[in-house]
Amino acid sequence: MGVPTVRPSDWQVLQVVHRLGAIPQYKLADLLGRNRSTVNGTVQRLLASGWLVRAGQSGTGRGRPAILLAVNKSLGCFAGIDIAADELHVAVVGADGTLQDQVRTRFGRDRSLSAVLDQIDLNLRGLLSRMDANVSRLLGVWAGINGAVNDRGVVVTCASHRWYNVPLRDRLAQRYGCDALVQGSAGVMNAAAESLMGAGREAESLVYYHVGRGISARLVSRGRALAGRTQRAGEFGHVVVEPGGPKCACGNRGCLEAVASGPAIVAALSKLPRRGLPAPLRAMLRKSPPEKKRAIVCTAFQYANGRKDQMLTKLLGRVTAYLALGAAMAVAAYDPDVLVLGGYAFEDNPALQEGIRKALRAMVLDWEERKVRVVLGEVMSQDRAIAGAAEVCQRFWANPRGVVVSA
Ligand SMILES: [Zn+2]
Structure with a gap:
């Protein structure tokens, strides 16, 4: 029905x-x-x-x-699907845009398109049946993926799933018989969200500097995100900053992401001799599940602050310098009004935010005269699936194709 x-x-x-x-x-x-x-x-x-x-x-x-x-919010509904690197997050909002239910699952070893589509299907049908609905009630689907997506909803490249030229939008639209919207890369989605409703809503141009699992610096100018020819403008994460350095997920060595992303920071921390580390951090490194990376990064910065002679301070000083270099390059390249700091490495982490601000003053020519506002992002990345579903809901109410028909 x-x-x-x-x-x-x-x-x-x-x-x-x-x-x-x-x-x-x-x-x-x-x-x-x-x-x-x-x-x-x-x-x-x-x-x-x-x-x-x-x-x-x-x-x-x-x-x-x-x-x-x-x-009637349960008559028609909208799905948001966030295909992150390790995790799938599916959320359903009702016809009125309010969250009905959501589920997070981890990806298995098989990350092929058909395996991921099956996992999406299983989760989505589960959520809908708990609401006494089924897929025929879907009025729109949003999917976000950690990769580059073109304006026809084709995933041009997604490194974590090894997808190249995958027509994700068409596959979702076929499977669910409704409109589908596919957006790429946490950085691109968050940059657009910050410009639309977040920290940069009053600025003419903003750079969204994302440091979480990956690192990117995306420009949004007058409401439009700069995409680039292969949709990868602003992917600073895979520029080699330390030749011969730690191995990166992309196969190269010493990428910015391999020395300063959230997972890279946690990996470097766990290689430090435990005895020199503060007890709470030691405990977290010992027992925390991998999804607690944000808490580990935040705790590490909190303890490093002001203890100049320790290994921890040295390590995080180096990380901050690399991250500041990325931010400085982005400011030099794009000359924005606002620099938005986003991603989990910055959340609840005033020490890193302050470290970046201080380093920018020293690294960027005419920093004071530029008057770049450096602000913390306001749109939380954990809620992307919900925000995406709400977005397709909003689009539906503005343009209810297929539902409104002359009698
Ligand atoms: Zn890399």
């Missing part, structure tokens, strides 16, 4: 209810400037088709209480 279609004139009523939330019927007539019997006919149709539901009563005064109408 799919999602029932709606007449264009009924859609306008539905949109008002969607925008304003639970609302009594008589107000709809006033707001739309239509007479009450016309609106009543529309409301009856929308209630019968399931698009609207009765959501309690309004008013406790002397007048007759009015029945409130609301969009």
Whole structure:
């Protein structure tokens, strides 16, 4: 059973209810400037088709209480799928854009397209059945992947899954019979999100400097992200900064990512002699599961602060210098209004933020005159699947293709 279609004139009523939330019927007539019997006919149709539901009563005064109408959030829904390096996060939001349910699972050894699509399918169907729905209720799907994606939703390259030229958008649209939107790279998605609704919403240009599992510096200028010919503009992570240095996931040695990303910091920390480390950090390195990298990085910086003679301070000083170099190059290349620091390495980590600010003053020519605002990102990367689902939901309400049809 799919999602029932709606007449264009009924859609306008539905949109008002969607925008304003639970609302009594008589107000709809006033707001739309239509007479009450016309609106009543529309409301009856929308209630019968399931698009609207009765959501309690309004008013406790002397007048007759009015029945409130609301969009039936379980009628149609939107899925957000975040294909991260090790983990799959699937979230479902209802027709009203609110989160219904979500699930995170780790990828197995087989990371081929068909294996990942099957894993997505299993998770998505599980979530939908818990909501008493099924895939025919899907009105839109968003997928984000840790790689380069072109404007036709083809994954040009994704190193962690070894995908090249994979038509992910078309495959998802075929499988679920609805619109699909595919966006690439944490950096690109977060840069766009920061420009739209985060730390850079008032700036003409921003560079989103991401330091988490990977490292990138993406430029968004006047609302448009610079993509580059192969969609990899700003991938600073795989520039070799320490020739012959530690091995990188890409196969090269001494990439910025191999010496200063979150996993690289944790790997370097676990190679230090344990005895010299503060006890809490020692305990975390001993027992923390791999997903606790953020907490380890943050704790390490917290303890390193101000102890100049220790190995830890030396290691993190080197990491900070490399990260500052990446930021300085990005500022020199793009000359932005705002530099947004994002990714888990910066979260709850004032020591690293301050270290970068201090180093930039010394590294970038005319730093004071440039007046670049250095701010912390506001959009949290853990919620990407939910934000993506909300994004396709928003797009649906602006352009409900296929659902609104003339009777
Ligand atoms: Zn590399």
